[in-house]
Amino acid sequence: MLVPVILSGGAGTRLWPVSRSAYPKPFMRMGDGQSLLGKTLARALRCADAAPVLTVTGRDYYFLTRDEYAQAGADLDRLPFLLEPAGRNTAPAVVLAALYARDHIAPDATLLVLPADHLIRDNEAFAADVGRAARLAQDGWLVTFGIRPTHPETGFGYIRMGEAIAAPAPRRSRALAPEADAVQECVDCTCAAEATTAAPLGRAVQAFVEKPNTQIAEGYVASGEYVWNSGMFCFRADTLLEVAAQVCPDVLAAAQACHAQATSHESPVEYAREAFLVQPDISIDYAIMERAPRVAVVPATFDWSDIGSWKAMSSLDAADGEGNRVYGQAVLVESANCYVQSQGRVVAAVGVQDLVIVDTGDAVLVSHRERAQAVKQVVERLRADNHSAASVHQTVHRPWGSYTVLEDAADCKVKRLTVKPGHVLSLQLHHRRSEHWTVVDGVAKVRIGEREFLLNRNESAYIPMETVHRLENPTNTDIHLIEVQCGDYFGEDDIVRLEDRYGRVASR
Incomplete structure (x- = not known):
């Protein structure tokens, strides 16, 4: 086996x-x-x-x-x-x-x-x-x-x-018949x-x-x-x-x-x-x-790559006549031997050669192809500064679905949440922020304090600080919400989980 x-x-x-x-x-x-x-x-x-x-x-x-x-x-x-x-x-x-x-x-x-x-x-x-x-x-x-x-x-x-x-x-192996002395070939x-x-x-x-x-x-x-x-x-x-x-x-x-x-x-x-x-x-x-x-x-007789760097990534597929490889929206003028990857935004490059340019919406990498291995030094510096870009994207995946940060300011934070069918966020409260939920698509089941009710498309709910709350998707399709947080701190460690289906600790 x-x-x-x-x-x-x-x-x-x-x-x-x-x-x-x-x-x-x-x-x-x-x-x-x-x-x-x-x-x-x-x-x-x-x-x-x-x-x-x-x-x-x-x-x-x-x-x-x-x-x-x-x-x-x-x-x-x-x-x-x-x-x-x-x-x-x-x-x-x-x-x-x-x-x-x-x-x-x-x-x-x-x-x-x-x-x-x-x-x-x-x-x-x-x-x-x-x-x-x-x-x-x-x-x-x-x-x-x-x-x-x-x-x-x-x-x-x-x-x-x-x-x-x-x-x-x-x-x-011996033949199955007990009286036979002959052997049976593989x-x-x-x-x-x-x-x-x-x-x-x-x-x-x-x-x-x-x-x-x-x-x-x-x-x-x-x-x-x-x-x-x-x-x-x-x-x-x-x-x-x-x-x-x-x-x-x-x-x-x-x-x-x-x-x-x-x-x-x-x-x-x-x-x-x-x-x-x-x-x-x-x-x-x-x-x-x-x-x-x-x-x-x-x-091995098969092809293989561990894609250990952006240089290796840029060599996987055929290039155009100038040696460029583009994934996403990009405009290259008088540029050669470049690798450009963009998620959503247009990247323009003029008069450059041998560059790796990667845009994920919340971060941009620009590196010479031969120095692409050194990107790990960027991550080390981000970690030293405790910057979230070292670990998470704008879109963060959770057991119940995902959220995308649309705005992260000093006085508010705005997220778009997607909750998968049958999944539920933890029963929780926050010490330093209130929240507003607006359903964009689908029907959500909401608990705020002791009240439980359904929130339909284009309807909103307000969750004050120190108030126990939970959000659930009781339907068989994804639901999408906009969450606006107001307060003086929006870190994930301000989530106090009282119950959680996925076994996460309070500070996670």
Whole structure:
């Protein structure tokens, strides 16, 4: 049984201002309108057949991820979630997934670990390579996928490949009839000799190599013996746990304790925060793959990009005659080799070259293409200044829907709210602001103090400070409202939640 494990999250720094900590790269929309997470799910479902697909993600991303899966038409009943209460590295995430698979799916389930922020377009070649990796995993190998380098990249780790690994000899089993001594051949092979002459499934890993400088990377590419480390893996759950017990017992022990203290063993599985934070903050590469005795690499035949920068993003699609790529509304005059992305507003560029220009409505990035990696320094400065643009967009997603900030002034704040069918905001009050709600479309169920009533389109309600209130959508279509806040402070930490369907704490 092949069980994909999707790892989804991230800090949202290298692709700011589109990617932010509250809406990281997996949720970014590509040119076809589909998110990277949605594309990863589609690949996973294609490989999984009827098996479940696990998703390991942060608790804050749970409802957003469910919405993404629902929009893709996926059956949520076969998509268990493992929810992390805080950010951690990949080793804890993968070991926890292996423990879950061992206890709830099958100890010998083959796990296919897929980061949610990779772009792969050739799904047929991907499925074929996964098939090779799965065969190696069933034979006890820990498998990674290597990407044939197209240039001397200094931002990736490399894998030095060793000897080829042939397909294992076909298994033979006793005939079902008890009186027969004959053996029954594997239906996929006719003899062991054919297996030995078949194309190898992969190659043994000689070494994992850190990110090189340009000169060393050029040598790696020229040798043909090195591939980029993609961060995708395939192994049996029981094999991974056995190897972890040998090479990183501290990681395994901490994960086992965390697994045992999970608040629920039904999806979504939530881990106790204290037990989760005890786990070492270490990648699966360092903790297991680089120390394991039998590690193989399948050189990928599929295309691959981790879209790690705006320069990489700008290289995904064909350019026009001047080398420009434009998404959204833009006017370029006497400009060349530029990437422009705009959400709503018109961007004009005159007499410029080799620029990345990204406009999200509340923030604008202008960078030289070769310096696009340095955008993370912008995010660091925004965080140091406690600026909201480091983490959230104008449109902020919530479990019940979303809101878009239309105006944020010293004396008022105006939002447009969208509440999904059947969802309800928390029962809450505010100490430092009053609110006015006006329904733009739909019918809302409102509680203000002890009163409950319906608010129809073009009707308004007033909520004084210190007054308990709640908003609900009792219909089967979205409702849209304008919320005007008046007071001297409009931060989200002025929300005092008394009841909440989604388990959020008062200050969230």
